Each structure stands twice: as structure tokens, then as C-alpha cells.
Amino acid sequence: MARRFTLAELLLWVTFVALVLAIVGPLWQANQRRANAADMVISVAASADGSTAAAMMGDGRVLIWDATGNLKTTLPAKGGWGGSVQLSADGKFAAVARELNAMSMQPKGGIELWDVGAGKLRQILPASFMAHLAFSPQPTVFAVVDENAVELRSLANEAPSGAIVAGGNCARFSPDGKMIAVATRGNGVQIYDVATRKLVRKLDAPDNLFSWHYFDLAWSPDGRTLAGLCMFTDDGLETIQTWRVQGVQAKSATLPDDDSFESLTYLPGGRFLALAGVRSGMTLLDAATLDPSTAKRSEQVSEVAAGARGETFVAAGAGNIDVWDAATLRPRRRLFDAAGAPSPNIVPGLLGLFAWLIVFGVRRARALMRSCQICGQQFQVTDKKDQNTDCPRCRQKARLKLLTCSAADREQRKQIRGNWARLALFDVVLADLVGFVANEWLGFWPAFLVATVAIPITIAGLAYLIIRFKVAGKSAGDIARADKAAGTTGTRRQIGDMLVWSAQGTSLAETLPGEIELARQRLESVIGRTVPAPNARVFIFDEDDALARYVARLTFVQLDPRFRFQSLYLAAPARRLLVAERDVRRKCNDPRIPVRISLGYHLLERVDGRMPAAWIVQGLSSVLSHDDEHHELARLNRRVFGCA
Incomplete structure (x- = not known):
């Protein structure tokens, strides 16, 4: 038959499930974040005025900070993974291009334009999945760049304002916003006038243009020089080319064959060109000489972004983002650190589960609690089907x-x-x-x-x-302890099932068998039942001081000198009957009486399997300790015990 749960039990188990989920849920989410590289930095960006920094993370969310390093807003992932992020010149708008769909991992396409201050998605611009957006230093102008064309748009008017029929990998506005450089496919680098959308200049490049692939372009802060990071596909070597916009090509430098970079930018001030890549880290080249041998490197940095103005730039590694000082080339402050991210807070769930266990334990203990029919003590059974009453x-x-x-x-x-x-x-x-x-x-x-x-x-x-x-x-330990307590080596003998040790100078051991038999016969006559033979260990000391020392060595308990006894019975861990022939303080000269009393305790425990009530023990002890069968107290105790 199915068990029926009460409402309280159902609520208790529902609470247990909720607490387990409160603990497992955050741990599972944290593990998923680590497995999916949610805190890995994909792309970083900086506004032209240096007031705002942004970073796209591995889970697709975009973090945006202000000039003081405080987190300004967080843009949600919107179901995409990978891609890039760009900021407008004043940092009020952000463009997010996501390359892959987070669920199907298929090309996503489209560019999201966000209002940073409001934290709202303004519009989604249709584009191919490899397209990206470039903001102009002029606050309202931006360009959508894909492999077919460069489309100019205005934030004030969502309709396209014109297009440049020159698609490519990337495009960059000049610092004054009047020109735009496009790294085309097969036609090298071309510079167009933004207002007229006409070709201003086609920069010199090697003869076989189709063998050169441009990764990135960068304008110097003064707008006089344009730099390009490209690779000759025949030998796979990366090269940096710089051109004077109003003159001839200035410099060209081939990077070592073990270097691999994806981005290029001028640092504020124009002294250094920063190259960054996941495999090679960050390399800072002197913008005047482009000499790789004097370059400064940092393997912990994989992404770099800088504005045309300001004194700092943003550098990011796999799990951290820092603001660097452009003058000293040292980190100034940290914006994000994946290692320092807060751990999942499971403390409330653990405390709640601990409280639940206490409540559950109390309820279960009450349900399984019973009263012993022999001693009356409360005890707990292991299962409700347990029918034990003792x-x-x-x-x-x-x-x-x-x-x-x-x-x-x-x-x-x-x-x-x-x-x-x-x-x-x-x-x-x-x-x-x-x-x-x-x-x-x-x-x-x-x-x-x-x-x-x-x-x-x-x-x-x-x-x-x-x-x-x-x-x-063990008996050997008992005897050694008794010898030390008595200060002398005692005598050991076996009487039936009883081990008897007696100190030197004592004579009670000789009469002990008779006392044992007398006590057993008297107890049988009183209770009318067969009394088993005693099986305790008997230790006979010469005086009660030695008995007290033995008890102290055995139980770590010091007996009060005012309440020492001439005999004691210890039930566990091994039954022990302790007797002192002489009570120094009370001058008791007949040790047989305390022997009979202690034997009464032991024999009653042998009969009932437990120690009876104190008043019964005292009554029977008086019966066993008096030789006079007609003693008034003995007759009274026989009558009381018989009624009991």
C-alpha cells in the first residue's frame, strides 16, 4: 500500500528540494560559465575622447566602463557569441557585431546599435556575419563595413546617407572624421572623402595585390600617417606598412615569422604602434623606426584599444582588462578580473539545509521515540516497523x-x-x-x-x-592496577567464574566462597527464583584508601574522603566487586556485611539483567547482610519485595 504524506511532510520535502536547487544551481551555473569561457575577453574598444571603455566577453555580454573605471552598464548577450564591439567618439553609443548564433553556432549577421546611457537596443542593422561598424570622430556618423561595400550612416537618420563601392576587411576614420581608409580586397588601401564619397588616394602596395591580406588599419593621432597590418599569403609573413597621407610611403617592416597579430592601433601621443594577438600577446613598436628588435612585449595582453585623445589605453588578456598609462606603459587600474569574480553564494542554501536537517531530525526522533517497559527511559527505534518495547x-x-x-x-x-x-x-x-x-x-x-x-x-x-x-x-590490566593501588603484589585465584585478587595481609578471600553461597541461597529464598552463580571480578584491599586509589586509576574519578565506602560494585565495562577489609574512618571490623551487600547488587543484576530500584536493593541488602533470620527489618523487606 502506497504511503500517504501529510501536508507538513510534503512542505518539508518541497523545502528540501528547493534548498538543494539553491545550492546546486549556482554551482552548476558557475561551472557552465567556466566551461563556456564566459569571462574570456573577445574584443575591447575605447571611445575617441578616452572617456569610455568597452569589452565583449565570451558569453556575448558587453561591459562598459566610464573614465573612472566604474562599470557603467552591461549589455545583454542577445543570443550571439564572438564578434567585436566599437564605441562612438563620445562613448554614448556602442556597436556590437556578433559572428555566430549561440544556439546553432551558425553565422548570425547584423550589427546591434545600443544606446549606452539608456542601456537599450536602438536598432539592428542588416549586414553579413563578417561585417563590422566603425564610428567617426564626428558624433553622428558611422560606417558599416562588409565585403561588398562601405555604407555611411547617420545616428540622426536611420536611412543610409551614401555608400562607397569598395568592400574590404576593415575601414577606419581619420582623427578629424573627414576621410576614411578602406582595406579593400585586391585594390590595396584606399582613402575616400567622407563628404563626397570620392577616392582621394590609393596608397602604394606591392604589385601582386591579391597576395596581400590586410588585418587592420590605424591612423596616427595627428592624422598624417596611416599604418596597415597585412600578410603576404605566399610566405605567411606579417608586415607593417605606414604611409604619409600627403606624401610617399614612409616605412615597411616585416615581423618575425613566429609572430601572429590581428589588430593594430596607435597609442595616445603617437610614439608607439601596438600590435596584439591571442598567440603573440602585445608588441609595442616605435612608430618612427618600426624596428622589431627594440619592441616591448607583454604576453599577457591579447587585445588593445585606444582613442585619438587622452592619456590611457585599454589592454586585455584572456581573463582581465586593464587601463594602461600611455606615457609610462604600465597598468594604471584594473577594470575586470575573471580570477577575482565572486564565487557562487551558496551560504544561505547551506544554512537553510542545516536548519532543515535539524527540523527533519527532530521530527524523525519524535516519530521513532518510545518508552522502555523495563526501565521507563525513552529510546529511539530505527524504523516504525520495529516492535521492540525494551x-x-x-x-x-x-x-x-x-x-x-x-x-x-x-x-x-x-x-x-x-x-x-x-x-x-x-x-x-x-x-x-x-x-x-x-x-x-x-x-x-x-x-x-x-x-x-x-x-x-x-x-x-x-x-x-x-x-x-x-x-x-582485561584482567591483566586490572591486576596491575590493583597492585599499584595497594602498593604491593597481591594474590590471584579463581573461584568458579570469579577472578579474585587479594592484597597481602587480607583474610577475607578464604571465607569468600561461603559468603557467596550464603548470599545466593538467601536471595533465592526471598525472590523464589533461581539465582545464577556470580561471575564478577573481586578485588580485596586491606583498607579503603587503597580501594579509592584503584577507583581513581580505573575511572579517573577521585572519591570524596568524606563519603568513601568499604565496598563498591562497578557494573561496566567488566563487573567488579571492590572490598576493603578495614574502614579506617568508621572502624568497621566485620567485612562480611559489605561483601554481602555488594554481592546483592551483582546477583540482582544477574537475575534481572539490570540494576533494580534503589529501595529494593537496600532492602535485599539488609536481608543478605544479617545472620538473624527473624530480624524485624529482614522480615519487613521480604514482605515488601514479595509484594513488589
Whole structure:
């Protein structure tokens, strides 16, 4: 039959599922971000006035910062991956070209034009998937560049304002916005007048134009020089060419064959040309000489962007973005760091799960709690189908009373060894957890100290307690402890199932068998049941001070001198009957009475499997301790025990 859940149970399990999702969800998202390179930098851009910086990340989102390095806005991914980002001259608009669809990984096409201040998508310009957008230093003009043509547009009017029939890989506006340079396919680099859209100049290039592929163009801040990064397809070597816009070609330099760059830009001031690529990092060339041998390199940088004005430029690596000082060529401040990104916050979920476990444990404990019919104590069963009405302790005592002394000792030692093993495992797990938390909060070395100091100390302490218990449970350890407490070597003998140790100078061991038999017969006559033979260990000391020392060595408990006893009965881990022939303080000269009383405790435990109520024990002890069968107190206790 299917189990029916109550409303409270359903709410409890729904809460558990929600808490697990609150923990697993952020961890899964963080793992997916790492697997998909969501924090990898794809492209960076800087506005012409140097007031704004932008970066496209691996998941397609675009981050935009202001001049102080504060994150201004974040543009959503919009289902695309890869591509480039460009900023208008004043940083108010951003153009995002996405190369691939995030779901199908097919060419996407189209250029998104965003209003940075409002954080809204203004329009999507139709274009091929390899197209990109170039902003003019004039605030309202931009160009859409693809392989067929360069289309000029205005932010004030969404309709195209004209086109240049010269498609290519890239196009760059001059710093004054009056000219635009286009790296065409097969016709080299051409410069057009923006107002008339007429060809102003065709820059010199090698004869076989179809063998040259231009990656990027860059204008110097003064607008007098144009630089191009290209590759001769026959030998695969990259070359930098610079032209004087109003003169002849100025310089040409071939880069080493192990270099591979994708972008080119002039740094503010015009002193250096920055080349950047994923494989080769960033290389800074002297703009006047273009000498690769004197270049400055940084392998941690793969993307560079700079405006025509300002004192800084933006440099990005695989997972970080920095603002560099153009004068000192050193990082000034960090805009983004993937390694410093916040970890998923699962602390509320963990705290909620911990509280849920407490509530669940309390509810389960209450549902499985029962009352023992023997001792009346509350105990917990393992399953609702468990029909036991006696607690495990009472059941264990009932089983142990049928065993011999040695078998009972072995059984108890086995149980306690299991408890110590579970405790040791718990301590090791706890120490590892503390080490993990210390590593997260304090660093590696505190966690290392916790792991190398706390765990060995815990294991050593547990080993000491286990060894001490084993010694305490064995007869050899008991006898050695008794010899030290008495200050002399005692005598060992075996009486039935009882191990008897007696100190030198004591005579009680000679009469002990008779006292045992007398106590057993009297108990049988009172309760009307067969009483098993005793199986305890008996230790007979000369005086109560030695008995107190033995108890202190065994249990780590010091007996109060005002309340010392002439006899004691210890039930676990091995049954022990301790007797002192002389009570120095109370001057008791008949040790048989405390022997009979302690035997009464032991025999009653043998009969019932547990220690009976204190008033019954005291009553029966008086019966066993008095020789007079007609003693008034003895008759009264017989009557009371019979009624009980």
C-alpha cells in the first residue's frame, strides 16, 4: 500500500528540494560559465575622447566602463557569441557585431546599435556575419563595413546617407572624421572623402595585390600617417606598412615569422604602434623606426584599444582588462578580473539545509521515540516497523546476563570499539572540514597546520583512550592496577567464574566462597527464583584508601574522603566487586556485611539483567547482610519485595 504524506511532510520535502536547487544551481551555473569561457575577453574598444571603455566577453555580454573605471552598464548577450564591439567618439553609443548564433553556432549577421546611457537596443542593422561598424570622430556618423561595400550612416537618420563601392576587411576614420581608409580586397588601401564619397588616394602596395591580406588599419593621432597590418599569403609573413597621407610611403617592416597579430592601433601621443594577438600577446613598436628588435612585449595582453585623445589605453588578456598609462606603459587600474569574480553564494542554501536537517531530525526522533517497559527511559527505534518495547540497554543487559564473565567482557569491548571507531571517523571528517574552511578564509598555510596538527592529535588521543579501555577491560590490566593501588603484589585465584585478587595481609578471600553461597541461597529464598552463580571480578584491599586509589586509576574519578565506602560494585565495562577489609574512618571490623551487600547488587543484576530500584536493593541488602533470620527489618523487606 502506497504511503500517504501529510501536508507538513510534503512542505518539508518541497523545502528540501528547493534548498538543494539553491545550492546546486549556482554551482552548476558557475561551472557552465567556466566551461563556456564566459569571462574570456573577445574584443575591447575605447571611445575617441578616452572617456569610455568597452569589452565583449565570451558569453556575448558587453561591459562598459566610464573614465573612472566604474562599470557603467552591461549589455545583454542577445543570443550571439564572438564578434567585436566599437564605441562612438563620445562613448554614448556602442556597436556590437556578433559572428555566430549561440544556439546553432551558425553565422548570425547584423550589427546591434545600443544606446549606452539608456542601456537599450536602438536598432539592428542588416549586414553579413563578417561585417563590422566603425564610428567617426564626428558624433553622428558611422560606417558599416562588409565585403561588398562601405555604407555611411547617420545616428540622426536611420536611412543610409551614401555608400562607397569598395568592400574590404576593415575601414577606419581619420582623427578629424573627414576621410576614411578602406582595406579593400585586391585594390590595396584606399582613402575616400567622407563628404563626397570620392577616392582621394590609393596608397602604394606591392604589385601582386591579391597576395596581400590586410588585418587592420590605424591612423596616427595627428592624422598624417596611416599604418596597415597585412600578410603576404605566399610566405605567411606579417608586415607593417605606414604611409604619409600627403606624401610617399614612409616605412615597411616585416615581423618575425613566429609572430601572429590581428589588430593594430596607435597609442595616445603617437610614439608607439601596438600590435596584439591571442598567440603573440602585445608588441609595442616605435612608430618612427618600426624596428622589431627594440619592441616591448607583454604576453599577457591579447587585445588593445585606444582613442585619438587622452592619456590611457585599454589592454586585455584572456581573463582581465586593464587601463594602461600611455606615457609610462604600465597598468594604471584594473577594470575586470575573471580570477577575482565572486564565487557562487551558496551560504544561505547551506544554512537553510542545516536548519532543515535539524527540523527533519527532530521530527524523525519524535516519530521513532518510545518508552522502555523495563526501565521507563525513552529510546529511539530505527524504523516504525520495529516492535521492540525494551530499550537497547535493557536488551543488552538481558543478553549479557546469560553469558560468562569473559564472554560478556568481550561483547562490551566489541561494542565500545565500534563506538570509538565511529567517533574517530567523525573527528577526522570534522578536522578535514575545519581545514577546508580555514583554507577558504585564512589561506593554505593555516589549513595545512590544521591538517598536520589537529588530525594527528585527535587520532593520538583516540588511540590512547582505546588502548586504555582495552587495558582496563582485561584482567591483566586490572591486576596491575590493583597492585599499584595497594602498593604491593597481591594474590590471584579463581573461584568458579570469579577472578579474585587479594592484597597481602587480607583474610577475607578464604571465607569468600561461603559468603557467596550464603548470599545466593538467601536471595533465592526471598525472590523464589533461581539465582545464577556470580561471575564478577573481586578485588580485596586491606583498607579503603587503597580501594579509592584503584577507583581513581580505573575511572579517573577521585572519591570524596568524606563519603568513601568499604565496598563498591562497578557494573561496566567488566563487573567488579571492590572490598576493603578495614574502614579506617568508621572502624568497621566485620567485612562480611559489605561483601554481602555488594554481592546483592551483582546477583540482582544477574537475575534481572539490570540494576533494580534503589529501595529494593537496600532492602535485599539488609536481608543478605544479617545472620538473624527473624530480624524485624529482614522480615519487613521480604514482605515488601514479595509484594513488589
